[in-house]
Amino acid sequence: MQTSAGRRVFYVKNCLIIKHALPFGKSLLYSPRPIITDEKKLNELAHKIAAIAKQEKAIFWKIDGIPKLRITNYKLLNSSTLQYPETFILDLSKTEDELLKNMKPKTRYNIGLARKKNITIRWSQNSRDIPLFYKLLDETANRQKIAIHKMQHYKNILSIFAKKNAAALGIAYYEDKPVAANLVTFYGDAATYLHGGTEHSHRNLMAPYLLQWETIQEAKQRGLRFYDLGGVAVHGGKIKEWAGITRFKEGFGGTLTDMGETYDVVFNRAWYALYKYCIRLKRIKFMHMKQWIALINYIGQLRLYSTIDIFIIICSQYQLLLGSNIIKYGLFGRI
Template sequence: MDVRKIEDQKTLDGFVASQPRSQFLQSWAWGVSKEREGFPIHRFGLYEGEQIVGVATVIEVSLPTSKKYWYSPRGPVFSFNLRQDTLQKAFQFFLAAITDHAREIGAMFLRVEPALEQGDLDRFGEIEKQLGIVSSKAIQPADTLILDISPSEDELLGEMHEKTRYNIRLAERKGVSVRIGDVEDLPKFHALNTETTTRDDFRSHEPAYYNHLFKTLPNDFLMLYLAEFEGNVIAANLVIAYGDMTTYLHGASSDRSRNVMAPHLLQWRQIQDAKKRQHGWYDFWGVAPPHSGDNHPWAGITRFKKGFGDNNVRYLGTLDIPLKKWWYTMYTTVRRK
């Protein structure tokens, strides 16, 4: 095996988008968006002969005091065809090689979020020790709900919780309509997002972040879905389509007309459109960990999402490989405060 830099979109997306449950954070388009935000991007391919078997899109993040680290969101991605023993070899070899590159440019640490589920690597504990991997505070959600949408619409509806199915039909009867918006509709999303974060007491990105995404990502990659009732937008979702998976990225809703259940119909229309795109998977992008209880901050949204199906996926999580250990200790101490 050897590691090479990837310089063209066809090579990178040809691999990443062809993997089941394609990871949009590893796509060429997402890397370009981060570049235009000011982050240097490094793209690496893991090769076995002339066949690519792994990809890592890495973001270079600057810190105060001229320090920096490398971060591969939901990456590296590995070929789903690799056998267990080859996957473990590939995982260790690829991470070690990227770590060497990070060390060469003076990075404080390498942070990765492999697109692998817990249990995919039999010898992960051994690899963890050899590479000096440290589990870190999550950046992307380690637990999510990914729905197999290959069955028919009737079958998908039949697998939903009875109350979810009822609320979809209720929204249709009440006259809720769904459309895909454009950049001119972003102020409506921002207003709903502010209302949602205030009501539910959680943090969100600033409007400038979402404006940047719409300026830099293709129209068929990032979409804004809007639910309207009696002439008003009462719910809005940001959705990403890449490879064979549609991802529900962010959502917001109004306190007005909550009894018409617009968010339920919004999700269902997004799933229907994903099927029309021939996607096989729909990612609800983050749920509370299993057995976390009703006190978890995501308990409510998890119940809502699980109404559509219950296929939990637990990734390996956010993993750090410290390269400058004293500085890394200082950084993590400050980050915990």
């Protein structure tokens, strides 16, 4: 377990668990796309994470991108995803020649062009290189108008996974200047492209193409079976906003894959009911008495507390709730 930037990060059996604070001393635990392929592993993880949840006062554990499975002892509910549900996956059992042949001609051309421009790639597991990576990521985020985490978030990922040789930064250089950088994990049987940034002024060098190709080669050398190119938008919402990144990743010839469902493993049903109800009300600036009564009745349906008990619990937090900015920005914030 590590603590930094106000968040605790746990690592249980190749599963990353991030604690997110909630009001009233509560929290939630979140795992972005862990490798869970069967019910036995899910139940083993849930048992271990339940102990963490008790210690951290976590209401539930959110899991992104797993197949539909059953769980014992806890409530498993479908939930909204925090990751995009589609990705392109490359089969690394193919030879390098086969992989190149399956790419779009423009992608192969850009890989060759980057080589001709003398782009070089360096791999690093040193968190001191995160500021370099973050500068490129931040420039890209501002250019594309997307939100990113604070720098410490990426330091956490690299430092935790690198201890097991399961993550690295790939940095592309032109004349000793970094022009592109990716954060990649290598665990289980797959490499996964998590985040990346590029310098716009050197976009004609096509460094991101060579960086992805050398990531594929690195994953093959490690004996991994798959390379996950990360989120794309082929179906559903955000197709227009994600058109550029989707087109870039599609060029490498992977198979479009649905990444599975998102679930909440509930440890405290009463608080979970309160959480879900407040999420639905998060855009209001004031909760009227009718809404408080509806909230009490909603939680009371679980029959874990009496209506009077729930009313006392809510009233004890009433002044804190109305006196904060929690309601204005969403009762339980954003992850």
